Amino acid sequence: MSRSRRGGGRTRTPRGSAAKRDQVRLKTARGRKASSTRWLSRQLNDPFVARAKKAGYRSRAAFKLTELDDRFRFLRAGARVVDLGAAPGGWTQVAVERAGRGNVIAVDVSPMDPVAGALVVSADILDGSAIKTILGATERGVDVVLSDMAPASTGHRSTDHLRIVALAEAAFDVACRILRPHGVFVAKVYQGGSERELLAAMKAAFRMVKHAKPVASRRESAETYVIAVDFRQSGFEA
Numbered sequence: 001m002s003r004s005r006r007g008g009g010r011t012r013t014p015r016g017s018a019a020k021r022d023q024v025r026l027k028t029a030r031g032r033k034a035s036s037t038r039w040l041s042r043q044l045n046d047p048f049v050a051r052a053k054k055a056g057y058r059s060r061a062a063f064k065l066t067e068l069d070d071r072f073r074f075l076r077a078g079a080r081v082v083d084l085g086a087a088p089g090g091w092t093q094v095a096v097e098r099a100g101r102g103n104v105i106a107v108d109v110s111p112m113d114p115v116a117g118a119l120v121v122s123a124d125i126l127d128g129s130a131i132k133t134i135l136g137a138t139e140r141g142v143d144v145v146l147s148d149m150a151p152a153s154t155g156h157r158s159t160d161h162l163r164i165v166a167l168a169e170a171a172f173d174v175a176c177r178i179l180r181p182h183g184v185f186v187a188k189v190y191q192g193g194s195e196r197e198l199l200a201a202m203k204a205a206f207r208m209v210k211h212a213k214p215v216a217s218r219r220e221s222a223e224t225y226v227i228a229v230d231f232r233q234s235g236f237e238a
């Protein structure tokens, strides 16, 4: 299947005075918290939200994956892909467009509407039984494991950070169990320090590990992505 570039292409953001002029200003409404007003205002003024809507993507996150794949080229046609933390489904849509229908398994603990061409699996990655479900759906192994998983924020910085690292570690564990030789693992991590051990383990398991922060990833967010290429410890035959 050819690699579609629907909604993809170069990732640009309007900047400067024109962007400022077009911004929607929100007044604080009675009954709405200041934090909700800030979130709403950010959504209304976010060019990626508008682009995602226009392109038919379920989330602005779709542009993070298109940019990462444009750069590192891991979603080749026919690749088998597992997308962890897939809801609402922007990454899954991009993965189906690029890898092809029937090649993508989307996993999330939250409910997710079906995506045409993908298998949606409901599972909590932190629950030991999730791996059995995923292994059952990926008998011959997969070529790419994606993880955009993020926990619901508690508002407590260090608790949130620990939960984020736990999710990245769980995703890495899944990747090590289902990736085929030369497979690729792409995961969201947060700059902050305690993922150092995880990075060391990734460097041992893959030939190359790179970091990238896509343009669609908000500048003020500590999130970044690791792209680990050429898995060397697969239990599957090459």
Ligand SMILES: C[S@@+](CC[C@H](N)C(=O)[O-])C[C@H]1O[C@@H](n2cnc3c(N)ncnc32)[C@H](O)[C@@H]1O
Binding pocket: 058, 059, 061, 062, 084, 085, 086, 087, 088, 089, 090, 091, 092, 107, 108, 109, 110, 123, 124, 125, 126, 148, 149, 150, 151, 152, 167
């Ligand atoms: C930022 S969203 C993912 C957005 C998605 N990549 C997209 O393009 O629409 C993070 C997701 O991680 C999921 N998640 C968090 N903890 C999880 C867990 N333990 N197991 C599975 N999914 C989890 C959340 O339910 C949420 O849907």
